[in-house]
Amino acid sequence: MEGVIAQATEKTTAAVRNWGEPVGFVVMLAALVVAPFFVYPLFLMQALCFALFASAFNLLIGYVGLLSFGHALYFGWASYITAYVAKTWGLTPELAILTGVLAAGVLGLVAGSLAIRRQGIYFAMVTLALAQMMYFFALQAKFTGGEDGIQGVPRGKLFGLISLASSEAMYIFVVAVFLAAFLLIYRIIHSPFGEVLKAIRENEARAISLGYKTERYKLAAFVLSAGLAGLAGGTKAIVMQIASLTDVNWPMSGEVVLMTLVGGLGTIFGPAVGAFIIVTMQFSLAQIGEWVSVIQGGIFVTCVLLFRRGVVGEIAHLLRIRL
Amino acid sequence: MFEIFGIPSSALFGQLLIGLINGSFYALLSLGLAVIFGMLNIINFTHGAQYMLGAFAAFLLLQLTGINYWLALIVAPIIVGIIGIVIERVFLQWLYKLDHLYGLLLTFGLALIIEGVTRNYYGSAGLPYQVPEALQGGRNLGFMFLPNYRAWVVAFSLVVCFGTWFVIERTKLGAYLRAATENPTLVRAFGINVPRMITLTYGFGVGLAALAGVMAAPIYNVSPQMGSELIIVVFAVVVIGGMGSIMGAILTGFGLGVVEGLTKVFFPEASNTVIFVIMAIVLLVRPAGLFGRRA
Numbered sequence: 001m002e003g004v005i006a007q008a009t010e011k012t013t014a015a016v017r018n019w020g021e022p023v024g025f026v027v028m029l030a031a032l033v034v035a036p037f038f039v040y041p042l043f044l045m046q047a048l049c050f051a052l053f054a055s056a057f058n059l060l061i062g063y064v065g066l067l068s069f070g071h072a073l074y075f076g077w078a079s080y081i082t083a084y085v086a087k088t089w090g091l092t093p094e095l096a097i098l099t100g101v102l103a104a105g106v107l108g109l110v111a112g113s114l115a116i117r118r119q120g121i122y123f124a125m126v127t128l129a130l131a132q133m134m135y136f137f138a139l140q141a142k143f144t145g146g147e148d149g150i151q152g153v154p155r156g157k158l159f160g161l162i163s164l165a166s167s168e169a170m171y172i173f174v175v176a177v178f179l180a181a182f183l184l185i186y187r188i189i190h191s192p193f194g195e196v197l198k199a200i201r202e203n204e205a206r207a208i209s210l211g212y213k214t215e216r217y218k219l220a221a222f223v224l225s226a227g228l229a230g231l232a233g234g235t236k237a238i239v240m241q242i243a244s245l246t247d248v249n250w251p252m253s254g255e256v257v258l259m260t261l262v263g264g265l266g267t268i269f270g271p272a273v274g275a276f277i278i279v280t281m282q283f284s285l286a287q288i289g290e291w292v293s294v295i296q297g298g299i300f301v302t303c304v305l306l307f308r309r310g311v312v313g314e315i316a317h318l319l320r321i322r323l
Numbered sequence: 324m325f326e327i328f329g330i331p332s333s334a335l336f337g338q339l340l341i342g343l344i345n346g347s348f349y350a351l352l353s354l355g356l357a358v359i360f361g362m363l364n365i366i367n368f369t370h371g372a373q374y375m376l377g378a379f380a381a382f383l384l385l386q387l388t389g390i391n392y393w394l395a396l397i398v399a400p401i402i403v404g405i406i407g408i409v410i411e412r413v414f415l416q417w418l419y420k421l422d423h424l425y426g427l428l429l430t431f432g433l434a435l436i437i438e439g440v441t442r443n444y445y446g447s448a449g450l451p452y453q454v455p456e457a458l459q460g461g462r463n464l465g466f467m468f469l470p471n472y473r474a475w476v477v478a479f480s481l482v483v484c485f486g487t488w489f490v491i492e493r494t495k496l497g498a499y500l501r502a503a504t505e506n507p508t509l510v511r512a513f514g515i516n517v518p519r520m521i522t523l524t525y526g527f528g529v530g531l532a533a534l535a536g537v538m539a540a541p542i543y544n545v546s547p548q549m550g551s552e553l554i555i556v557v558f559a560v561v562v563i564g565g566m567g568s569i570m571g572a573i574l575t576g577f578g579l580g581v582v583e584g585l586t587k588v589f590f591p592e593a594s595n596t597v598i599f600v601i602m603a604i605v606l607l608v609r610p611a612g613l614f615g616r617r618a
Contacts, residue, residue, distance in 0.1 A: 067424040114603055117610040121366045121423045122562055126606065129559040133599035140592060250555060254431060261428065294439035300432025304425050305417060 020321030021186075024269050032175050041167040042239070045174045047279040049236035052178050054259040054271030055185055056228030061257075062266030063189055064221045065201035066116075069124045070131025071229050071256050073111065074104040076248025077134060078230030083150040083243035084143055093156045093164060093173075097234035104230020105223055107134070112222030116215055131253055138248045149244030153237055170239060177235050181228055186268055188224065197221055229256075251293075258296055261303045264310025269323050273312050325466065330588055336467035338584040344473055344542065346580015347480030348374075350573045351535040352557045354487055355528035357566040361504040362524040365415060365426030371554030372437040373529045376403045377536025378545045379441060382452050392455035392541070399537045400530035407529030411522050419521075434551065441547040449544020476538045483534065484573045491569050500524065559602045565615020575613060 035044055053075055060066045082100035085091045091099065115126040138144045145151070155164040164170045188194050199207045200214050207214050237243045246252065255278065263274025278296075285292050303310065309317055316323040325332050352370055359367045367373075380399035384390040390398060410433065418426050454472045461470035491497035503510040503517050511517045536550075543549060564575030579598050587594040605613060 061424075067427070069427075114606045117606050118562065121360075121427065124424065124427055125366065125558040125562050126602070128555055129562065129599050129602055132555045132559075133596045133603075136595040140595075250551075254435070257428065257431075290439050290443045292439075293435050294443070297432040297435030297437075297439060300435065301414065301429055304429040304432065305414065308425070 018322060020316060020319065020323045021268065024323050028269065028272070032179075036168075036171055041171050043279070043283060045171055045239045046236065047276050048174050048178045049232045049239060050256075050259060050279055051272035051275040052181050052235070053229055053232035054256050054263065054275045055182060055268075056225050056232060057256045058260045058265065058267075058271040059185055059188065059228065060221060060225045061260065062270075063194060063201060064197045064218060066218065066222070067124045067257075068115070068127040068222075068225070068253075069257065070111070070127035070129075070250075070253050071225075072248050072250065072252035073127075073131035073134045074108055074226040074229040075233035075236075075252065075256070076138065076243075076245075077107055078104040078233035079237035079243040079247050080138060080144050080150065082234035083153040083237040086156060086238065087150060087153050088143075090154075091156075092160050093158055093238045096156075097177075097231065097238060100234030100237070101227050101230045104233065105227035108223045108226020108230075109219070112219050112226065116218045116222065128250065128253065131248075132250060135245070135248050135250070138245060144243070144245075147245065149242055150237075151242050153241040153243065155238055155241065164238070174235060174239060177231065181231055182272070185228065189268065193217070193220075255296070258300060258303075260310075262299060262310055264313030264316070264323075265308075267310065267312045267316060267323050270310050270312035274310065277311070328589075332466040333468060335588050338588045339581060340467070340469070340473055340477070340584070341587070342581040342584020343477045343577065344580070345583060346577035347477055347484070348535045348539060348553065348576075349557055349560045349580055350484050350576025351480060351531050352553065353560045353564065353566075353572045353576050354484060354569065355531040356557065356561055357569065357572045358487075358491070358500075359525055359528040360566050362500070362521050363411075363415060363426070364419060364423060365430065366423065366558075367525075367528065368427055368430035368554065369410070369433045369437065370430075370529070370532050370557070371550030371552075372434040373403055373407060373550070374532040374536040374539070374553060375441065375545075375547060375550035376406070376437065377533025378452070378540040378549065379445075379536075380533065381537040381540045382450055382545045385452070392537075396534070396537055400533040403533035403536075404526040404530035408522055408526040410529075411525040415525065416518075416522075434554075438547050438551060445547060447547065449546040449549075452540040452545055454541040472541060476542070480535075480538065483531070484576075487531070488569045488573065556598055559598050563598075563602050563605045563612060565612025567612075568614040571612075571614025 053071070057068065057071050060068050078100035080100075081103040082096045085099045086093060086096035111127065111130045114130065115123050118126055139146060143150075155170060157163050158169075158173060162169060164173055189197075196207065196212055196217050199210075199212070200217060204214055233247060236247070259274040259278045260271045261274065262277055263272065264270030281295070282292060285295065307314070312323050327335055352374060356367060356370055359365065359370075377399050380402050381392065381395040384395045384398060385392075414429060414433070415426065418429060458472040458475050461468055461472075461474075463469075489497075491500060499510065499515055500520065503515070503520055507517045539549070560575055560579055561572070563579065564571045566572070579601065582601065583594060583597055586597040593600070609615075
């Protein structure tokens with residue numbers, strides 16, 4: 001495992017200039033302000049939810065070196081729980097999403113403590129299998145509505161005061177959620193805790209010998225990643241007003257891997273960029289039906305063989321900055 | 324016919340038989356995954372798609388050239404195995420020095436491509452494949468009705484599984500293979516063409532998956548998504564058994580098939596999830612898997 005993902009990301013050396021991240025952040029903010037004047041807002045909000053989902057996923061693969069192939073579990077189940085409590089219990093959107101995040105965190109704690117008992121490739125298989133199990137639960141459980149999903153989820157009033165029915169209000173809310181989570185992830189990566197995570201990614205045996213209880217760090221990162229994936233799923237349920245089986249099934253787990261890979265594993269902006277690329281592709285190619293999955297497969301193959309740094313990783317490499 | 328725990332014996336043994344059949348597919352697929360992982364250090368996510376290709380090859384051979392089931396049993400795995408060899412030469416050989424996860428991602432992408440293309444041409448609905456004439460019908464055993472074809476699948480799978488075990492564990496070729504898994508550089512220094520062995524191993528593992536696909540064609544309909552549903556369960560089987568032992572893979576595969584069949588009788592709601600639940604329990608009790616060695 002050790003050091004291999006580091007090949008795909010930029011090494012932090014003295015030569016690396018650090019103007020990349022602030023500039024990237026300003027560009028991203030500007031894009032978020034300008035975009036709604038040019039692009040269909042519902043599309044933007046959905047893409048932002050996926051951008052958050054991919055960033056949460058990247059926290060694990062990019063910074064701990066753990067490939068979870070079952071992240072749809074947290075995204076999808078949070079969206080079910082959020083949709084259910086918003087619709088049936090009539091909770092306000094922020095409380096509904098919070099419930100979804102908590103549920104995803106608990107699921108992440110359970111699945112994570114099982115998955116970290118195996119390393120490497122087994123870790124990926126365990127996470128995939130556990131996610132598939134929870135997919136069958138979602139399919140059979142009464143409250144999820146089976147094939148129909150939970151439809152007609154109310155957007156409700158934020159804090160019971162501000163209606164989110166209009167696209168403008170909803171967009172501002174989604175941007176706020178995205179930015180808050182993005183900054184949290186940034187903070188986690190650059191904290192002492194994040195440094196230990198990177199040490200585990202580079203050489204777990206060495207981290208253990210330095211006295212770190214790596215299993216606890218891995219589990220903590222897993223729960224954080226699951227919870228943030230849940231934040232994305234819950235927000236998506238409120239935005240799209242539906243929770244369905246698509247979000248909890250294995251192709252969704254594959255899609256979030258694809259987004260992160262295209263954008264750049266282990267880069268802070270990569271997953272968000274990758275999410276916008278993939279969601280745009282799905283929107284513009286919607287009429288060719290099944291070929292979308294063939295094209296996605298093709299992108300996977302191309303990225304792995306020729307393009308392991310991803311879009312943002314390539315840019316960072318060319319400019320010798322950290323992004 | 325009689326009853327056991329209030330269940331008619333025909334239902335109980337019928338599900339047990341289906342369990343054995345699914346178990347033989349689990350065994351054949353996890354066997355292939357284990358052999359491939361040993362040599363290539365890649366978890367072959369395309370395995371499910373290659374199982375599906377085996378079924379489609381049998382279907383197309385019959386439709387287009389009139390080649391019957393018995394010939395398809397040989398020809399289809401060879402065709403799919405050759406496709407596998409091409410995949411190994413074109414794509415996989417560049418990944419051996421990289422992290423495992425890239426192999427998983429690449430083969431996942433290939434699976435998406437193969438499944439997507441098949442679905443574009445043949446749709447999602449299943450295509451029927453006739454049981455070969457010689458194996459139609461069945462016999463009444465007193466406690467159950469045994470369809471001839473299903474008995475054949477279980478028996479033939481057992482033969483193939485143990486044949487594979489024999490070749491790997493008891494022949495000179497198998498000794499080379501095990502040695503190359505352990506230490507490829509050293510084996511190469513002895514003048515054995517390890518890269519060619521790797522290629523052929525992949526072709527062989529993929530061929531096993533295709534063979535399972537041909538056998539599955541008359542039981543389940545031939546459909547593009549038949550593989551992706553199976554491969555995730557097979558991953559759980561591999562986690563439960565561990566990939567260290569050939570016999571372990573065979574026993575785990577058949578055993579879990581039977582457990583799944585019994586669950587269908589006594590607690591049908593859990594039949595989809597029982598293998599995943601067992602996986603979770605095994606991870607708690609024996610994290611290295613039933614037959615796995617501690618890393």
